[in-house]
Amino acid sequence: MNDVSRAYDVIVIGAGPAGENVADRTRAAGLGTVVIEHELLGGECSFWACEPSKALLRPVMARADARRVPGFRQAADGPLDVPAVLAHRDTMAEHWKDDDQVDWLESVGVDLIRGHGQLTGEKQVAVETPDGDTVRLTARHAVVVATGTGAALPDLPGLDSVRPWTSREATSSSEVPGRLVVVGGGVVAVEMATAWQALGSQVTMLVRSEAGLLPRMEPFAGELVAEGLREAGVDVRLGTSVISVTRREPAAGEVRVELKDGTETTADEILFAIGRTPQTGKLGLETIGLAPGDWLRVDDTCRVTAVPDGWLYAVGDVNHRALMTHQGKYQARIAGAVIGARARGETLDTSKWGAHTTTADLVAVPQVVFTDPEVASVGLTTREAARVGRRVEVVDYDIGLVAGARQYAEGYRGTARMLLDEETGVVLGVTFVGPGVGELLYSATVAVTAEVTVDRLWHAVPAFPTISEVWLRLLETHRNRGTAEPR
Ligand SMILES: Cc1cc2nc3c(=O)[nH]c(=O)nc-3n(C[C@H](O)[C@H](O)[C@H](O)COP(=O)(O)OP(=O)(O)OC[C@H]3O[C@@H](n4cnc5c(N)ncnc54)[C@H](O)[C@@H]3O)c2cc1C
Numbered sequence: 001m002n003d004v005s006r007a008y009d010v011i012v013i014g015a016g017p018a019g020e021n022v023a024d025r026t027r028a029a030g031l032g033t034v035v036i037e038h039e040l041l042g043g044e045c046s047f048w049a050c051e052p053s054k055a056l057l058r059p060v061m062a063r064a065d066a067r068r069v070p071g072f073r074q075a076a077d078g079p080l081d082v083p084a085v086l087a088h089r090d091t092m093a094e095h096w097k098d099d100d101q102v103d104w105l106e107s108v109g110v111d112l113i114r115g116h117g118q119l120t121g122e123k124q125v126a127v128e129t130p131d132g133d134t135v136r137l138t139a140r141h142a143v144v145v146a147t148g149t150g151a152a153l154p155d156l157p158g159l160d161s162v163r164p165w166t167s168r169e170a171t172s173s174s175e176v177p178g179r180l181v182v183v184g185g186g187v188v189a190v191e192m193a194t195a196w197q198a199l200g201s202q203v204t205m206l207v208r209s210e211a212g213l214l215p216r217m218e219p220f221a222g223e224l225v226a227e228g229l230r231e232a233g234v235d236v237r238l239g240t241s242v243i244s245v246t247r248r249e250p251a252a253g254e255v256r257v258e259l260k261d262g263t264e265t266t267a268d269e270i271l272f273a274i275g276r277t278p279q280t281g282k283l284g285l286e287t288i289g290l291a292p293g294d295w296l297r298v299d300d301t302c303r304v305t306a307v308p309d310g311w312l313y314a315v316g317d318v319n320h321r322a323l324m325t326h327q328g329k330y331q332a333r334i335a336g337a338v339i340g341a342r343a344r345g346e347t348l349d350t351s352k353w354g355a356h357t358t359t360a361d362l363v364a365v366p367q368v369v370f371t372d373p374e375v376a377s378v379g380l381t382t383r384e385a386a387r388v389g390r391r392v393e394v395v396d397y398d399i400g401l402v403a404g405a406r407q408y409a410e411g412y413r414g415t416a417r418m419l420l421d422e423e424t425g426v427v428l429g430v431t432f433v434g435p436g437v438g439e440l441l442y443s444a445t446v447a448v449t450a451e452v453t454v455d456r457l458w459h460a461v462p463a464f465p466t467i468s469e470v471w472l473r474l475l476e477t478h479r480n481r482g483t484a485e486p487r
């Protein structure tokens with residue numbers, strides 16, 4: 001057992017998308033950087049989240065889209081080729097090997113230490129390597145925590161004996177359960193219910209809230225997704241709480257799920273998709289006066305606010321700002337620039353949309369939910385606007401009336417909503433629900449980020465006949481109300 005010590009400018013704990021990107025940026029800023037990873041470089045996203053889940057969902061959506069095209073419907077009528085879908089999923093998850101990411105890290109000049117990293121004091125990190133060695137590291141400038149999250153599990157009697165699925169099993173299983181219970185009504189729940197129902201499971205969703213699916217989005221998003229799931233054969237039950245779970249012997253026997261209303265349901269597997277917990281339990285936070293297991297709250301430069309002298313940063317899921325890969329990578333790019341600027345003694349530009357502040361986290365977080373129909377949203381929702389007391393004009397349009405949508409799918413169903421600042425006419429938020437809307441989201445993200453007004457958008461001409469003509473219809477709906485005259 002060796003005990004070695006080294007110093008770096010920057011130490012990054014965790015090599016998911018956020019950790020990889022912050023290391024890339026600090027290295028590009030000329031700072032010697034090391035990354036510590038105890039599992040696979042690429043993190044949850046590459047191996048048990050975004051990549052495998054979208055590989056499972058893509059054939060489901062392609063088939064659904066094809067079935068809505070007259071003349072092609074019959075050709076797409078059959079079942080999915082399940083072994084081929086699962087094999088493609090395995091390819092997209094790189095067969096759970098991180099060789100490509102290791103090569104990339106090397107190519108950008110960042111060092112890698114495999115093992116479990118823990119803080120041991122101010123700017124101090126100890127890594128326990130798989131060989132049992134300890135590497136003691138000192139950071140000259142910054143330590144960045146990018147340790148991500150794990151699946152949350154409820155405190156339920158019998159849970160351990162049931163061996164429940166979490167997002168990991170739901171994205172990596174090679175067996176299709178005959179019956180799958182999905183607990184939760186958020187993003188993981190709706191995406192995984194969509195995938196496994198299409199792969200052959202009979203899915204039952206047990207959703208605690210009466211309010212419906214996808215509670216953080218516009219209400220029509222959850223309603224249309226619930227409609228799609230039900231049409232696909234999913235049993236969606238709202239206002240249903242689980243009070244206990246047991247697995248009948250033998251070990252592979254069925255799971256019995258007892259519900260609060262006194263009824264029960266049975267399944268072959270049960271997936272809990274009820275949110276995430278931060279991976280900060282075994283991170284040595286107590287050595288710097290923080291509580292193990294807590295989220296790491298940061299300021300807009302991604303610096304952990306509870307730590308004086310600003311040497312500790314947190315990027316990605318672990319800071320609880322916006323639990324998505326693209327937003328963690330954005331934070332990583334900004335934090336990398338901040339650490340570089342501070343190391344060079346430069347003044348930071350933390351003005352709104354400045355180079356050293358994560359403004360988008362606060363006003364323009366895009367998200368696509370890959371269900372049938374898709375949901376794509378960015379910026380404010382009506383609920384959020386009401387919560388913060390922002391006066392907005394809400395403009396809705398039925399996407400099914402757009403010529404491009406009618407070309408895209410017979411009987412296209414979808415809704416668009418645009419929120420405008422009542423005084424300035426600036427676009428504050430957009431939600432699209434419908435087949436194929438995911439690729440529309442960047443246009444909305446640009447509009448919100450650039451603080452574009454409806455008057456300027458009037459000159460942004462969408463091509464005919466594409467679904468993006470919904471923008472024009474939203475603008476016309478707004479103008480026909482007479483709330484603004486062309487300038
Ligand atoms: C099923 C599912 C589907 C998703 N789909 C999408 C999607 O389509 N689009 C999207 O934008 N987001 C999606 N997400 C969210 C996305 O996966 C996360 O936002 C993203 O992975 C967060 O990146 P991260 O780098 O912060 O953390 P992670 O990806 O969790 O990476 C953290 C890394 O740190 C390592 N680590 C942790 N602790 C230590 C330690 N002490 N020492 C050393 N290493 C450590 C871990 O092994 C891991 O590699 C999905 C999530 C789930 C669960």
Ligand SMILES: NC(=O)c1ccc[n+]([C@@H]2O[C@H](COP(=O)([O-])OP(=O)(O)OC[C@H]3O[C@@H](n4cnc5c(N)ncnc54)[C@H](O)[C@@H]3O)[C@@H](O)[C@H]2O)c1
Pocket residue numbers: 154183184185186187188189191207208209214215273274275276323324367368369370
């Ligand atoms: N396409 C994407 O961008 C994508 C896909 C998957 C996941 N993600 C991200 O991953 C994160 C985790 O997703 P998630 O779906 O696990 O979390 P979530 O927070 O989106 O949804 C969790 C749901 O579970 C419910 N819930 C919480 N505790 C419960 C309990 N004890 N019993 C029953 N229900 C309970 C909540 O009310 C909520 O509706 C999200 O923040 C999401 O942004 C993103």
